[in-house]
Amino acid sequence: MEVASRSSPARRGPDRSLLVPTVLLCVYGFFSSLRPSEPFLTAYLLEPDKNLTETQVVNEIYPVWTYSYLALLLPVFLATDYVRYKPVLLLQAASLVATYAMLWRARGLAAMQLLEFLFGLATACDVGYFSYIYSVVDPAHYQRVTGYCRSVTLFGSAAGSLAGQLLLSVDGVKLEHLVIITLASAAVAFAPPWFLPMPRKSLFFHNSAADGDGERPRGSSHTDNDANDAESKTPMVPGAAGTGGGGTGPGAVLRALRDDLRRCYGRRPLLAWSAWWALATCGYYLIVNYNQALWEKVRPSLDYDIYNGYVETLSTLLGALAALLVGYLPVSWSRWGELALCVLSLLMAACVLTMALLRDIWVCYGSYVLFRITYMLLITVATFQIAASLNVQRYALVFGVNTFAALALQTLLTVVLVDSAGLGLDVFAQFIIYGAYFAIIAVIFLMAALCSWIRRRGQEETHHPEEEEVVLNSAPNGDASPCRQ
Numbered sequence: 001m002e003v004a005s006r007s008s009p010a011r012r013g014p015d016r017s018l019l020v021p022t023v024l025l026c027v028y029g030f031f032s033s034l035r036p037s038e039p040f041l042t043a044y045l046l047e048p049d050k051n052l053t054e055t056q057v058v059n060e061i062y063p064v065w066t067y068s069y070l071a072l073l074l075p076v077f078l079a080t081d082y083v084r085y086k087p088v089l090l091l092q093a094a095s096l097v098a099t100y101a102m103l104w105r106a107r108g109l110a111a112m113q114l115l116e117f118l119f120g121l122a123t124a125c126d127v128g129y130f131s132y133i134y135s136v137v138d139p140a141h142y143q144r145v146t147g148y149c150r151s152v153t154l155f156g157s158a159a160g161s162l163a164g165q166l167l168l169s170v171d172g173v174k175l176e177h178l179v180i181i182t183l184a185s186a187a188v189a190f191a192p193p194w195f196l197p198m199p200r201k202s203l204f205f206h207n208s209a210a211d212g213d214g215e216r217p218r219g220s221s222h223t224d225n226d227a228n229d230a231e232s233k234t235p236m237v238p239g240a241a242g243t244g245g246g247g248t249g250p251g252a253v254l255r256a257l258r259d260d261l262r263r264c265y266g267r268r269p270l271l272a273w274s275a276w277w278a279l280a281t282c283g284y285y286l287i288v289n290y291n292q293a294l295w296e297k298v299r300p301s302l303d304y305d306i307y308n309g310y311v312e313t314l315s316t317l318l319g320a321l322a323a324l325l326v327g328y329l330p331v332s333w334s335r336w337g338e339l340a341l342c343v344l345s346l347l348m349a350a351c352v353l354t355m356a357l358l359r360d361i362w363v364c365y366g367s368y369v370l371f372r373i374t375y376m377l378l379i380t381v382a383t384f385q386i387a388a389s390l391n392v393q394r395y396a397l398v399f400g401v402n403t404f405a406a407l408a409l410q411t412l413l414t415v416v417l418v419d420s421a422g423l424g425l426d427v428f429a430q431f432i433i434y435g436a437y438f439a440i441i442a443v444i445f446l447m448a449a450l451c452s453w454i455r456r457r458g459q460e461e462t463h464h465p466e467e468e469e470v471v472l473n474s475a476p477n478g479d480a481s482p483c484r485q
Helices: 001-032 039-044 052-082 086-105 109-124 127-135 139-169 175-189 209-219 250-265 268-298 310-328 335-356 363-387 392-418 427-474
Strands: none
Touching: 001 086, 001 109, 001 127, 001 139, 001 175, 039 052, 039 139, 039 175, 039 310, 039 335, 052 086, 052 109, 052 127, 052 268, 052 363, 052 392, 086 109, 086 127, 086 175, 109 127, 127 139, 127 175, 139 175, 139 310, 175 268, 250 392, 268 363, 268 392, 268 427, 335 363, 335 427, 363 392
């Protein structure tokens, strides 16, 4: 009895420490994602009161988000770890409040461009949301808490889209009122981060030898079964390995990050999944950013009822369901992954081209839903395949680099195709090119799948002569036995 009474608090302690930050993060994630105005942003900006043209919205305002996100991602990524997450969550919350306050009251091209910059800052701060939990809870709970936080953000996004559509279709509210509700939701989300406990450590800059030693066995328990990945599970920062406190300065951290990138991307499977991640995420961002502009051209909101909210809700929920079902698919992703990436990327290309060429709103809606489901399924597989052999420090780094690569490519395409300083193409021409872009991704991974098949065949053939030699030597009179065991 005495032993039980002593061990019981030890079991309850981690749960109590986990509860408060998890609940606060879930509340923050839900209300920061609850945006009823989001599916109708383009329609709202094109209202006469805003005094903006479609060309200004598509070619001069929306590209600012891409540029600011790219420019801020790396500084925010490093600053997030240096200031230990909580200040970045507060900065994100404040940026969202400022974004929707400006969306409600501000007018003119310059103000909307500043709004997009603030939203780019808020998006770049997303890294703080999922990184925070890794510094305050036991590594054994990483998967469960990450699932909670990711699920509640998806639910908040779906609930916001559905609420916006119902308020618009059933009650006939103005789009401006949806913006006010979104602002109120952002204001509610501003409160929870203030009550989060301040982490004593972080992954890179504030990681002591004691912390690393204390957490490695628990955090590595799910992945240390692969002996080939033993090197990838060593601590990233020299100071974390016990080399002294001076090893965790900015210079040492950057050198450690550089060395880790070489190790991680030197392995072919991780490089292949990361390449698809970056290429497909670039295209996904472009489609999600400009799909409302295409729908507005197909079915103008000033003349017809629009159902963007229902479409966003359905695509989000079905995409989340597809991501959930990935774990139950009887697929050997290590063997057939590249071929699956080829086939499903081709399906995504077909969805995008269908939207651009048929120009029927219901076809556009259906193609967009199928596109998002396919992307969410594959990005979940890619996330798992990348993270399976990496510790938490490395997959935070790899995911950040993959996102940066996607944004860099997206910025290039935006400058060339979308920005008025470049070609400034109309949205239909853009989507035709985006469809061709996904078709190119499919061709790339078809070639990769063929190379993998040829390599496997070569390895199998190199083993046959040895097998034949063993059989010949074991058969009487040197004759090969007709039955191989």
